[in-house]
Amino acid sequence: MAELSVKGLTKHFGGIAALNRVDLTVASGARHAIIGPNGAGKSTLFNLVAGELPPTEGQVYLGERNVTALPVYERANLGLGHTFQRNNLFMELSVFANVRLAVQHRLGINRHWFRPIGSFKQLEERTDEILRRVGLLGQRDRPVSALAYGQRRALEVGLALASEPRVLLLDEPTAGMSPAETTEMTGLIESLPESLTILIIEHDMDVIFNLAERITVLHYGQIISEGTPEQIRADQTVQEIYLGSEGLALSDGDGGEPGRG
Amino acid sequence: MENFIIQFLNGLVFSMLLFIMAGGLSIIFGQMNVINLSHGAFYLLGGYVGLTMVRQMGNFWLALLIAPLLVAILAVVIEHFLLRRLYGAHRHLEQVLLTFGLALIFSDLIQWNWGAYVQSVPPPELLSGHVPVFGLDFPIYRLSLIVFGVVLAAVLWLILERTRIGAIVRAGVSDAQLVSGLGINIHLVFAGVFAVGTALAALAGVIGAPVTTLYPGLDFEILILTVVVVVVGGLGTLKGAFAGALVIGMADTLGKAYISEFSLFLIFAVMAIILLLRPSGLFGLEGIGT
C-alpha cells in the first residue's frame, strides 16, 4: 500500500517550472531516495509534500487522504515527519527541551497551562529514550547553540522521530558532515523501525546505495528514472545526465567538513 | 453635496500630508530596516522651526527650505552617534525603543521651548485667499497643497526609479549586503536616507502647520496615523505609502465630518480588514520586516 504519493505535482516560480508533473508513490515501510543534480527540484518536492509551499498544480496524498490543501501542522499531525536541510532547531533551549517540545505535543499535553512540566513522568522518559536513540543523552542539558554540527544534525532527526511519524522526510541528513559523522548518521537511519516509511534526499551516493531500496532520479523538475539501486546504477540516461557530471561524489574527498569531536 | 466635495478636498489635503510623512517613514524602513518612532516629533519640530522663522523673518518660503535642512542635519547627528550602533537583523526592538526615547525627549523639549498651547500658522501671502469650488469657497493654500503632494510623489518616484541613487536605495530595500558588496559606502547611504526621510517629515510639518495648527501631542497623533498608513499600504514602497495615505486620509477626514464619534473606528476597521485580506499591506513586499 502506498503510504505517500504525489500526482501531477507541479510548481512554478515565476515562469520557471521547478517541478513538472511529478508522479511518485512511496510504499509503506519503504526506504526511498530522491537523487538528482543541484536544481533538479528535490527540495521543492519536499517542501510541497511537507506543505511548506503550495503547489501550482497536482495533489499530495498521505495514505488515502488528499492533504494538498492542509497546512504544515495538520500534515504533521497526520504522521508526516520532516528534517530540514539547514538545521531548524530551538537554538537557545537545551537538547533535552528541544526533543521534549516534540514529545509533549505528541503526548497531547501542551494545553496543560498550570501544571509543572516536571510532573509529567512519561514525558521525561520518552524524551530520554529518543535522546539515547540518537546518541545525544550525554549532551542532554547543553544548549543547542553549544553543540557540534554533527550533533545538531542528529538532533534534527531526534526531533522528527519524537513525533512518531508514519512517513519521515529526511532532507540531506549527512550534508556537511565528516566521514565519521556520516557513518554514525547512516547507522542511526538504518536503526529506525522497519514500519517507518522514509523518503530521503541525499548527495552522498555511498549513503544512498547503503540505505535505499528504491531510487527516483529527478532532473530539471522531472522524473527521468526510477528503480532499485542496481537498476539506477545500470541506467544509461542516469549515467549520462547525472552520474557522469558533478555527481557521484563518492564522499571521501569533498562532501564533508573535516571532523570535529 | 457641496459639503461633501469640500470634505473630499480636505481629505485629499490630509492624504497628501500623510503621504509625505509615510513616504519618509517608509523609505527609512525600507532602506535601514528601522521603524522611526520619532518621525512624528520631526513633523512637529519642522512645524515649530518653520513657525519661528515665519515670525522672525516673515518669509514662509525660506522656512520651507531651512526647517527641513536643519532637521536633516539633526538626523545625521542622531544616525551617526546613536542609530548606527544598533544596526542588525534582530535589533528591531532596540531601534524602536531608541527612537521612542528620542520622541519623548523631543516632545518634552519642544513643549519647553514653544509652550503647551495651540499655535496657528498663517499661510504665505501668495497662497492666501479662497477660490470658489462648486459655489463654495476653498482655501487656495489647501488646493496648492494637494498639487504639491502629487508633484512631490512624482518627483520621488522619478528619483527612485530613474536615478543611480534611486537604484541604490531600491537595491538596499531588497538586499543591504548586495549594496555594500558593490563597493558603495553603506553608512553614507544610511545617513543620507535617514536625513532625507526625516527632512520629509519636517517638510510635512512646515507645509502642514497652516492646516493642522501646532500643539503638543500632535507629534504622536500624526505618527500613529502615519504608522497606520504604512501598515495599510505596505512597508518599503512609495506606491504603498501613496495608496495607504489616500485610504487613511480620506477615512479620517470623512469619518470626522460625518460620524465624528466613531471616526477612529472607521480608520481601524479599514486597517483591520486590509490586514485580514493582505497581511503585508496593499503593496507591501512579502516577508519584509519579519
Added chain:
Amino acid sequence: MTAVDTPLLRVRGWVSRRRPWFLAALGLAAIVWPYLASAIKPFYLSLTIDILIFAIFAMSLDLLLGYTGLPSFGHAAFFGLGAYVLAYIASRSDLALNLTSNLLVTLPVVMLVTAVVALIIGFFALRTSGIYFLMITLAFAQMLFSIAIRWSGVTGGSDGLPGVARPTVGVGPLSYSFGSRTSFYFLVLLFFVGSYWALRRIVNSPFGWTLRGIRENEHRMQALGVRTFRYKMAAFAISGAFGGLAGMLFAYYLRGASPEMLHWSTSGEVLIMLIIGGPGTLIGPMLGAGIIRGFSLLISSYTERWETLMGLLFIAFVLYAPQGIVGMLRQKEKEPDG
C-alpha cells in the same frame, strides 16, 4: 563551561545557597516596610505600591515578549482598559450591596473583559509578525486611547473617570475595606506575589514551554504539528488579563482612571522595564519596574524636564545594557571572557 569568579556571581551564589533564609528575610522586610516607611516618609510607601503594580504589569508583558517572542508596543491598552472597566463599574449605582467596590466582583470582570479584548486585538495582530506586529499593537492601543479621549460620555474624556473608592471584600456588614494606605499596600503585595506565582507556574508548564518553542522557532513548532496561532492567542489573553489586573490596581491606587494610562508612553515605559531587567525572566521585569518607576517618581519631584531625563535613561539602557540586568548576570556565566 567554567564559572568565573565575579563579585556579582559570588553574591548570586551566596543568595541561592541561602534561598530559604533570603526569602524569609525578604518576606519579613515586606511586612515591616509599611510601618517603617510611614515613620520615615509616607511617600516611600506610595512609591512601593506604585512599583509593585508596575511589576505586575511588566511581568504580564514578559509572557508575550520574553516567553513568546511577541514585541507588543501596545500593552498599555490592557493596563488602561482594566482601569477604565473598574472606574466604570465603580461609577454605577451600588444598591447598597458593596458590589461595585467589591474585589470579588471587580477582579473577575476586569480580567475577563481585558482577556476578551486581548483576543480580539490578537486575532488581527497575530496574523503579522515582527515589526508589523509591533506597529499594529501600537495602533490598536492608540485606538483605545482616542476612544478614551473622545467618547467623553462614558470615559470622561481627557479628565478620565475619577471617584474610585478603595476596594472591599465581603458582603454588607461582613465586608472589609482596604481603606488605609497600609492595608492597600498589603493587598497589592498579595496580588504581586500571587501574579508572580501564577505566571511562574504558567511559564513552567507544558504550555509555557510551547510558548518558548514558538519564541525560538515558530516554523519548527508548526512542522512538529503545533497550531501556533492558538497558543499565541492564549498567551495574548493571559497577558492581557494580567495587564488588566495591574491597571485595575493602579486605578484603585490613583482612585480613578486617566487616559495617560492608555498612552503610548506607558507602552514604551513597560517595554523599557523589560529591556532593563531582561526579558524572559519574570524577575528581571520586576527589577526594571523598580528602577524606572523609582527613577521617574523621584526625579519628577525635582524637575519639570523629567520626560527628557526618562528619554535619556531609555537611550542609555538600550545602548549600554540591551540584554538587561538578569541577562548580564547570565552572560557572565556563559562566557568567561565577556
